[in-house]
Amino acid sequence: MSIRSRIVFVAGMTAGLCMAAPDGADWPQWRGVERNGISAETGWRTAAIADGPKVLWRADVGKGYSAVSIAGGRAYTMGNVDGRDIIHCLDAATGKEIWRHSYDCKAASYPGPRATPAVDGGNVYTFSRAGHVFCLNAASGQVKWQRNVTAELNAKAPRWGFASSPVVIDAALLLNAGPRGMALDKVSGRTLWDSGEGTGGYSALVPAKIAGIPSYLLFGQKGLLAVDPANGKLRWSSEWVTSYDVNAADPVALGDKVWISSGYGRGCALLDCSGATPRKVWENKALSAHFSSAVLHNGFIYGIDGNTKRKGKLVCLKPETGQIVWSEGLGFGSLILAGERLIVLNEKGSLYVVTATPAGYRQLAMVEGVLSGTCWTAPTLSHARLYLRNDQGAVVCLDIK
Secondary structure, rough: OOOEEEEOOOOOOOOOOOOOOOOOOHHHHHOOOOOOEOOOOOOHHHHHHHOOEEEEEEEEEEEEEEOOOEOEEEEEEEEEEEEEEEEEEEEEEOOOOOOOOOOOOOOOOOOOOOOEEEEOOOEEEEEEEOOOOEEEEEOOEEEEEEEEHHHHHHHEEOOOOOOOOOOEEEEEEEOOOOOEEEEEEEOOEEEEEEEOEOOOOOOEEEEEEEEEEEEEEEEEEEEEEEEEOOOOEEEEEEEOOOHHOOOOOOOOOEEEEEEEEEOOOOOOEEEEEOOOOOOEEEEEEEOOOOOOOOOEEEEEEEEEEEEEOOEEEEEEEEEEOOOOEEEEOOOOOEEEOOOEEEEEEOOOOOOEEOOOOOOOOEEEEEEOOOOOOOOOOOEEEEEEEEEEOOOOOOEEEEEEE
16 A cells, blocks of 8 residues: 655643653553543654655454554554454554454444444453453453343443443443443443343543542433443433534543534534533534544644534634634544644544644644554554544554654
8 A cells, every 4th residue: 555645711631741752651541541531742853754654564453443552562452343343452653463362243234343442450441342241361362251231231232333432440341331331340341330121322431630639521312321330320411412422532521521523414512510410511512523533732622623524624613602613624624632743533534733823723744654554543643653443443563653
């Protein structure tokens, strides 16, 4: 495959927590160490992309949308081949397969897993579109425990299958399954709490301290929910109805306020959650995130507006007012942030590096032809290597040091 390149309110709770990591850092779960789409890594070069990035390796992992997690020199992701999900463990530097684990799982529409593996304490945790949960030894791939939340806990998959990436916090493995999510013991797999029979949403659970009280934020089918980390009981909810119940982009906490966004022209809103009941500060259609989660940096939101297969825009938004600061038509896609720069992959496989500043759109690099097919999966940056994939399972690792 040829690669052509040309140069062409309040800060968030976690946006500034990471210390600089110039020598590289792991990316062990969905949206990175802090679960916010932000890498502390600074030792990567825009010029390495602008000059035509070196391809270290390519792999075929099967159909799906699972992103790549990096821990201890290994890369973990998932795909589906002939009605079987495959959990892959690859050498992060060479792409050589170390182990794989497979199990029956129908491909259905938009085939393959949606969730990204989480690596914690020598274990890797995965969640299938049909409700299979696995805890595997990260070194060997040996199954330590497994559950099926659909069969065992009557958690019903939403229309396009479970998509919540597993999140590990302290002793709990958290999943958006059931009306208000669930927590499993990460060591044994036993149920710590669940929210009963029913259907949940697509977003991951996001830890936040709202009005001084720790909570997990997640989207249900019809709105934003805040639940008690200890038992999953509902603290509060705020109605947010979107076509087809696709509330998929993770909510973003800004102190006692929460920013939310959904696609199909639904738009976005800022909620003041400091009281007993959330109050809507504003709502508009400045940024409608279909399922690409936004990042918060220096008090500004950066996200992808628009739906798949349609024109999309990269938007810089001022969250206090909902005002668009600037936008640029890069197409639908996904993004992460590292070293004051946005790394954006659009669904046609074009890669952009853009300065994360409200001063205006500043494109530092653009590369065409990195991947063919449809690219909806967020990039992963770890140890100056950039991992990208498409829906057919093609993974490419780029050297950007």
